[in-house]
Amino acid sequence: EMIDGIRTFWITAQPGRHEFRPGQSTSTWGFDGSYGGPTVRAAVGERVAVEVTNDLDEATSAHWHGMHLPPDMDGGPHQMIEPGDTWRAEWLIDQAPCTLWYHPHPHGATERHVYRGLTGLFYLDPAPGSAEEAVHEQLPHTYGVDDIPVVIGDKSFSDGGELVIDDGGNEVGLLGDVVTVNGVVGPLLPVRTERVRLRLLNASTARTYSLGLPGRTVTLVATDGGLVREPVALEQVRLSPGERAEVVVQLEPGEEVMLHSFEPDLGNVVVPFAVGANDAFDVLRIVAGSELAPSEDVPGELTSFGLDAASATVRREFRLSDREINGAEMDMARIDETVEVGTTEIWTVINDDLSPHNFHVHDVQFEVLSVGGSPPPPELRGHKDTVYLEPGRAVELIMRFEDYADPQWPYMYHCHLLRHEDEGLMGQFVVV
Ligand code: C2O
Numbered sequence: 310e311m312i313d314g315i316r317t318f319w320i321t322a323q324p325g326r327h328e329f330r331p332g333q334s335t336s337t338w339g340f341d342g343s344y345g346g347p348t349v350r351a352a353v354g355e356r357v358a359v360e361v362t363n364d365l366d367e368a369t370s371a372h373w374h375g376m377h378l379p380p381d382m383d384g385g386p387h388q389m390i391e392p393g394d395t396w397r398a399e400w401l402i403d404q405a406p407c408t409l410w411y412h413p414h415p416h417g418a419t420e421r422h423v424y425r426g427l428t429g430l431f432y433l434d435p436a437p438g439s440a441e442e443a444v445h446e447q448l449p450h451t452y453g454v455d456d457i458p459v460v461i462g463d464k465s466f467s468d469g470g471e472l473v474i475d476d477g478g479n480e481v482g483l484l485g486d487v488v489t490v491n492g493v494v495g496p497l498l499p500v501r502t503e504r505v506r507l508r509l510l511n512a513s514t515a516r517t518y519s520l521g522l523p524g525r526t527v528t529l530v531a532t533d534g535g536l537v538r539e540p541v542a543l544e545q546v547r548l549s550p551g552e553r554a555e556v557v558v559q560l561e562p563g564e565e566v567m568l569h570s571f572e573p574d575l576g577n578v579v580v581p582f583a584v585g586a587n588d589a590f591d592v593l594r595i596v597a598g599s600e601l602a603p604s605e606d607v608p609g610e611l612t613s614f615g616l617d618a619a620s621a622t623v624r625r626e627f628r629l630s631d632r633e634i635n636g637a638e639m640d641m642a643r644i645d646e647t648v649e650v651g652t653t654e655i656w657t658v659i660n661d662d663l664s665p666h667n668f669h670v671h672d673v674q675f676e677v678l679s680v681g682g683s684p685p686p687p688e689l690r691g692h693k694d695t696v697y698l699e700p701g702r703a704v705e706l707i708m709r710f711e712d713y714a715d716p717q718w719p720y721m722y723h724c725h726l727l728r729h730e731d732e733g734l735m736g737q738f739v740v741v
């Protein structure tokens with residue numbers, strides 16, 4: 310709804326009961342429902358406001374993952390919403406059109422809040438009349454018809470069908486043995502067009518997927534922060550927790566294909582089976598109708614962008630080990646890094662452990678300059694806000710801190726394996 314020129318949304322975090330399988334319900338949490346959340350949409354250039362009410366019996370927050378916005382609107386651990394309260398965030402959509410998401414960020418409890426179901430998508434649509442809009446309209450773009458949200462979360466259930474929240478001592482956190490899409494076990498997607506765009510979000514708290522269609526490729530058109538420069542045919546797309554990818558799938562009339570998660574290549578992990586590297590899943594059954602409406606060809610060029618490494622004036626290094634970054638656990642009262650507004654920086658991030666981590670930076674979309682000293686693979690050449698860290702390897706990220714100087718309120722960077730984040734693998738920076 311538009312109020313005084315501001316596109317305004319109201320969402321409520323609430324407890325409920327949800328059926329992942331028909332006839333079998335479990336207690337869950339959701340935004341405006343028992344599980345998941347509404348897809349929020351706004352266009353680049355619009356002012357938006359979201360009023361978030363907390364009807365849970367504990368404090369939570371609503372963080373706009375991947376959004377460029379002022380730090381006090383970010384919904385991180387410094388913007389907690391007490392039970393019964395409403396928090397209003399308002400900002401201007403000022404970044405490339407893309408698929409973002411929102412989820413709670415209470416320090417020490419994020420894994421549990423996300424796992425119970427507090428997760429929604431936040432689409433940034435292209436500005437009317439922009440070049441990106443023309444591309445977007447050539448891609449499948451009818452919500453729920455040929456432009457499909459695919460929010461993936463792994464769960465484990467007790468014998469009685471209740472969600473298992475605490476599964477103890479796994480190195481990466483909670484690894485469920487049941488994969489759900491949009492809150493459904495064993496989902497089926499009927500398709501009536503020649504092409505379908507899947508907006509893939511790994512909303513799992515710990516598990517990394519490697520998604521693809523057996524025996525054929527998918528066409529990658531966008532990563533976390535927007536369109537890639539040109540479409541890329543991929544056999545598999547690896548997504549660690551928090552990462553997104555948009556892929557276009559082409560179908561023949563009457564055929565049935567299974568979006569599958571293959572055993573993910575997690576790099577040189579010391580105990581592969583314990584971190585999910587040996588797990589494979591059927592994720593989404595896609596069934597094409599006997600007649601398919603024509604879809605346009607995917608354009609050969611999608612967008613252009615690029616930060617020049619020579620323009621970076623500051624370098625920083627972040628070493629992740631156990632639950633510490635550069636030897637320190639998260640401290641809400643400590644600012645770890647101070648960034649000057651208007652600078653372009655290169656951050657080198659290193660996983661010093663023999664198990665998986667990843668790295669997410671608030672406020673910015675970055676570009677990956679290198680992975681293990683080599684140029685990034687095609688799927689990492691788009692705008693990103695979260696990147697997988699193979700053990701022992703460094704990634705170099707370039708990012709620009711354009712505006713929103715505010716010495717009062719920090720942004721976060723952290724591992725998006727949420728138990729790691731909860732246990733301290735997080736730091737804070739201010740832009741001044
Ligand atoms: Cu998706 Cu700091 O989080």
Ligand code: CU
Nearest residue numbers: 666724726729
């Ligand atoms: Cu981690």
